Amino acid sequence: MYKNFVIRLGYPTQNLTLPASTNHTLRLSNLPNAAKVRGLIRENIADLARILLWNSERDIALFRMGQSLIPFASHPEFPYNWAVEHGEELREVGEIAIDHGIRLSMHPGQFIQPASPNPAVVEHSLLELRYVARAFDLMHASDAVMVLHMGGAYGDPATTAARFIEVLSQEPDVLRYLALENDERVWSVPETSDTAAALGIPAIVDAFHHGFNTGGLTLSEALDLALPTWGNRRPKLHLSSQDPNKRPGAHAYSISTNDWKLLLEALESREADIMIEAKSKELALANLEIR
DNA sequence: AGATGTCAAGCGGAT
DNA sequence: ATCCGCTTGACATCT
Numbered sequence: 001m002y003k004n005f006v007i008r009l010g011y012p013t014q015n016l017t018l019p020a021s022t023n024h025t026l027r028l029s030n031l032p033n034a035a036k037v038r039g040l041i042r043e044n045i046a047d048l049a050r051i052l053l054w055n056s057e058r059d060i061a062l063f064r065m066g067q068s069l070i071p072f073a074s075h076p077e078f079p080y081n082w083a084v085e086h087g088e089e090l091r092e093v094g095e096i097a098i099d100h101g102i103r104l105s106m107h108p109g110q111f112i113q114p115a116s117p118n119p120a121v122v123e124h125s126l127l128e129l130r131y132v133a134r135a136f137d138l139m140h141a142s143d144a145v146m147v148l149h150m151g152g153a154y155g156d157p158a159t160t161a162a163r164f165i166e167v168l169s170q171e172p173d174v175l176r177y178l179a180l181e182n183d184e185r186v187w188s189v190p191e192t193s194d195t196a197a198a199l200g201i202p203a204i205v206d207a208f209h210h211g212f213n214t215g216g217l218t219l220s221e222a223l224d225l226a227l228p229t230w231g232n233r234r235p236k237l238h239l240s241s242q243d244p245n246k247r248p249g250a251h252a253y254s255i256s257t258n259d260w261k262l263l264l265e266a267l268e269s270r271e272a273d274i275m276i277e278a279k280s281k282e283l284a285l286a287n288l289e290i291r
Numbered sequence: 292a293g294a295t296g297t298c299a300a301g302c303g304g305a306t
Numbered sequence: 307a308t309c310c311g312c313t314t315g316a317c318a319t320c321t
Contacts, residue, residue, distance in 0.1 A: 013313085013314080014314090021314085021315080023313090023314065023315070024315070024316085025314080025315060025316065026315090026316065026317090027297095027298060027299095027316060027317065027318090028298075028299055029298090029317095029318095030316085030317085066313095066314085066315095067313095068314085068315085072299080075299075075300095109300090109312080109313075110300085110301065110302065110311090110312055110313090111299075111300040111301055111302085112300090112301090113300090113301060113302070116301075116302090118301090121300080121301070124299090124300070125300095128300095151301075151302070152301070152302045152303070153302095153303090154302090185302095185303060185304080186302085186303075247311080249311085249312090250311090250312095251313095
């Protein structure tokens with residue numbers, strides 16, 4: 001049914017209307033309390049199921065799960081084998097997504113630095129990426145996307161990009177889901193697209209970040225470069241708007257009409273899955289006219 | 292009871 | 307040289 005839409009929309013982490021969150025977590029000091037951890041994970045999975053059903057009733061075809069779906073999943077002190085104990089629950093919630101044609105994603109955060117010169121940071125980062133791949137596997141989420149920034153450049157972007165490629169080329173399980181997103185300071189679309197191409201994976205254009213760090217490209221040119229990296233998969237994009245009362249780069253409550261119009265114009269008739277990153281989460285989708 | 296500050300992790304940039 | 311922001315919920319500690 002969703003194939004009828006050229007543009008599909010989604011939102012991250014939580015639903016304010018229900019309300020429901022896939023990002024319930026706990027303090028590290030409480031991690032030894034396995035009963036507490038189990039309960040939180042079941043709460044995240046139950047809320048994910050509620051969100052997926054809510055989305056399906058409104059033809060919302062994308063959802064980004066919270067990175068704490070399994071809190072501290074990659075931490076060495078995690079108290080039990082989460083993939084075994086929650087495997088069936090993850091399979092069941094994954095089936096809801098499949099049944100309703102909803103594409104899932106996750107977005108490991110700023111501490112994930114696979115190109116770090118520090119081997120310990122690289123290893124922690126890989127553990128986190130493998131957690132995401134494992135969760136997707138257990139959910140049978142074959143079209144899911146693991147969205148990642150390339151992290152620091154350590155004063156030498158070319159060498160760092162080469163190291164990023166070298167490290168991740170050893171991670172076939174991660175590469176099946178991984179996509180590289182441009183950021184507002186360090187890595188622009190031409191750089192993420194080149195790195196992604198070298199790894200045989202796609203690049204996500206974040207239209208808002210692109211405005212701060214264009215790499216010399218218009219938005220339209222950036223899309224021309226990144227969209228083909230998706231091959232025959234539906235391309236993913238990110239969109240957000242500037243909060244007028246906060247520092248440059250801060251996400252607004254909703255999407256400005258102009259930003260939406262500019263992205264649609266740059267896309268022309270091409271299809272895309274657009275993740276809407278707004279403080280008002282699912283509420284921000286209501287004003288966006290899709291084709 | 293309610294408000295506040297801190298919590299695993301790493302970067303780049305502002306000051 | 308130090309600090310802040312990235313994002314959000316949990317929760318220890320305070321009033």
